[in-house]
Amino acid sequence: MAREYKNYIAGEWCDSVTGERFENRNPANWDEVIGTFPNSNAEDVDRAVQAAKEAYDDWRLTPAPMRGEIIRKVGDLLTQYKEDIARTMTREMGKVLAETRGDVQEGIDTAYYAATEGRRLFGHTVPSELPNKFNLSMRIPIGVAGIITPWNFPMAIPTWKIFPALVSGNTVVFKPASDTPATATRLVEILLEAGVPPKVINIVHGGGTRVGVPIVEHRDIRLVSFTGSSAVGKLISEKASKTLKRVSLELGGKNAQIVMDDADLHLALEGVLWGAFGTTGQRCTATSRLILHEKIYDQFLDMLVPAAENLRLGDGLDENNQVGPLINEGQLEKVDEYVQIGKNEGATLVTGGERYSEGDCAKGFFYKPTIFVDVKRDMRIAREEIFGPVLSVFKVSSFDEAIDLINDSTYGLSSSIYTRDVNMAFKAMRDIEAGITYINGPTIGAEAHMPFGGVKETGNGHREGGWEVFEFYTETKVVYVDYSGRLQRAQIDNR
Ligand code: NAD
Numbered sequence: 001m002a003r004e005y006k007n008y009i010a011g012e013w014c015d016s017v018t019g020e021r022f023e024n025r026n027p028a029n030w031d032e033v034i035g036t037f038p039n040s041n042a043e044d045v046d047r048a049v050q051a052a053k054e055a056y057d058d059w060r061l062t063p064a065p066m067r068g069e070i071i072r073k074v075g076d077l078l079t080q081y082k083e084d085i086a087r088t089m090t091r092e093m094g095k096v097l098a099e100t101r102g103d104v105q106e107g108i109d110t111a112y113y114a115a116t117e118g119r120r121l122f123g124h125t126v127p128s129e130l131p132n133k134f135n136l137s138m139r140i141p142i143g144v145a146g147i148i149t150p151w152n153f154p155m156a157i158p159t160w161k162i163f164p165a166l167v168s169g170n171t172v173v174f175k176p177a178s179d180t181p182a183t184a185t186r187l188v189e190i191l192l193e194a195g196v197p198p199k200v201i202n203i204v205h206g207g208g209t210r211v212g213v214p215i216v217e218h219r220d221i222r223l224v225s226f227t228g229s230s231a232v233g234k235l236i237s238e239k240a241s242k243t244l245k246r247v248s249l250e251l252g253g254k255n256a257q258i259v260m261d262d263a264d265l266h267l268a269l270e271g272v273l274w275g276a277f278g279t280t281g282q283r284c285t286a287t288s289r290l291i292l293h294e295k296i297y298d299q300f301l302d303m304l305v306p307a308a309e310n311l312r313l314g315d316g317l318d319e320n321n322q323v324g325p326l327i328n329e330g331q332l333e334k335v336d337e338y339v340q341i342g343k344n345e346g347a348t349l350v351t352g353g354e355r356y357s358e359g360d361c362a363k364g365f366f367y368k369p370t371i372f373v374d375v376k377r378d379m380r381i382a383r384e385e386i387f388g389p390v391l392s393v394f395k396v397s398s399f400d401e402a403i404d405l406i407n408d409s410t411y412g413l414s415s416s417i418y419t420r421d422v423n424m425a426f427k428a429m430r431d432i433e434a435g436i437t438y439i440n441g442p443t444i445g446a447e448a449h450m451p452f453g454g455v456k457e458t459g460n461g462h463r464e465g466g467w468e469v470f471e472f473y474t475e476t477k478v479v480y481v482d483y484s485g486r487l488q489r490a491q492i493d494n495r
Helices: 042-061 064-080 082-093 097-117 156-167 181-194 208-217 230-241 265-281 297-309 329-345 359-363 399-406 422-431
Strands: 007-009 012-014 021-026 029-038 124-127 133-141 144-148 171-175 201-203 221-227 246-250 255-259 287-293 348-351 370-373 390-396 414-418 436-439 474-482
Touching (some): 007 042, 007 181, 021 082, 029 181, 042 144, 042 208, 064 156, 064 181, 097 156, 144 208, 156 181, 156 221, 171 208, 181 201, 208 230, 221 230, 230 246, 255 265, 265 297, 265 390, 265 414, 287 297, 287 399, 297 348, 329 348, 329 390, 399 422, 414 422, 422 436
Parallel strands (some): 144 171, 171 201, 221 246, 255 287, 370 390, 414 436
Antiparallel strands (some): 007 012, 021 029, 348 370
16 A cells, blocks of 8 residues: 655644645556645645754754754765655656656765755854944844755755755745655655754645645745745745745746857767757756757757657656656647647647557656757747757857857756867856856756756745855845943944
């Protein structure tokens, strides 16, 4: 029988007050139920927030290096359980094992980085403009953090948020995506095993409307960190404005790889295969546009199309397979709809464009790697995030045209250019409108210690990862210490 998972609220594993449950199934084999989960509501959220609020004072007063020590232990435990977590993750969301292992590794890297940040959390000391006076700034925690995450990186993304939130001294109410609740539950179990006190971490399972919205609207949640689609990000931004809470939004992308005529074409080919079809195209940084210089256009397509057709689709637990299924039936239908839209708009389908259900894939949501050529900038497949294995190819005649095209997007997350010309590489670094630019690498491959995020409608200016995320999870407090023994008026007594 499938395991009955629980929420963790106020220091205990419990069911939702609704008594309702939802199922989590394997997208590579829809007959397989991974588990059932509480289908929670606003009352469960409120209980979790009250618990997190109660725990806040003790946690905020725990020295930051000690909070960091606990997160270091979380890193050790993630290392110990890595293989087991990766296998569960592949079963619940379909990515191939090499990628789910990478997802857990990102959590491990994030833990060790966050642990050491507990010994930094630097402020500044600054000279005062008045005699016998001392100025400093310090970082203080904010309160209860609401964490809302997507399903495509079920371990990495929650750790990007929860570890810095905790090391900074905040307490947490965590709502994972309902497509990946098992991996999220494992993370909470590990946080507790490592010594995070009860009530400091709470997990509430359920959907966006029933659980996500109450988190965003709750008066006692002082900050929300959200990763997901731009459509939901905009709703969250509106709702959160009512209580003026701090909000970090990491949203969609329409990332492009440019291949110039002087590029190493074999390297560029490996890059686009990995960038477009790795994770079945379900990464916010996935390559969904390919911009080819006209001089190498035909040659590159002759290399790309057969290579895409040779990718092995199947259950990610089989290490021979390279591309797993889409996350669910809805996503499969969405991808197929975009393929029809592309055809109707006049783009030419050169490979893929249909579901794959041969052999062991019959019970999963597999979709053939798909490539469109003759794509025009104003087509929907050129502009909208599809979140599947669909690549739109464009032909350009110059570097300037390539940059103009790559920037012709409402999104601005990741980008890539393959060239051997150092001048062109530096101009691309400067001129591409994106949070991330890779030179001679694919659009995917972020490292945990580097800031991560995008411009335009990919976000609202915050960054995950590295040192910058700690700014989101802390407030700056400024302190003036006057040891002159008299009233000193700034801007007045020293003029
Ligand atoms: P989604 O926006 O549908 O859902 C994300 C999370 O928000 C889920 O937990 C969902 O239950 C919750 N949610 C849904 N509606 C809500 C609402 N009204 N209020 C509060 N919470 C709500 O996204 P998804 O399908 O899970 O993930 C795919 C999307 O995430 C893609 O657009 C992808 O580009 C984006 N993504 C972005 C990044 C990044 O760092 N920029 C990383 C990974 C994924």
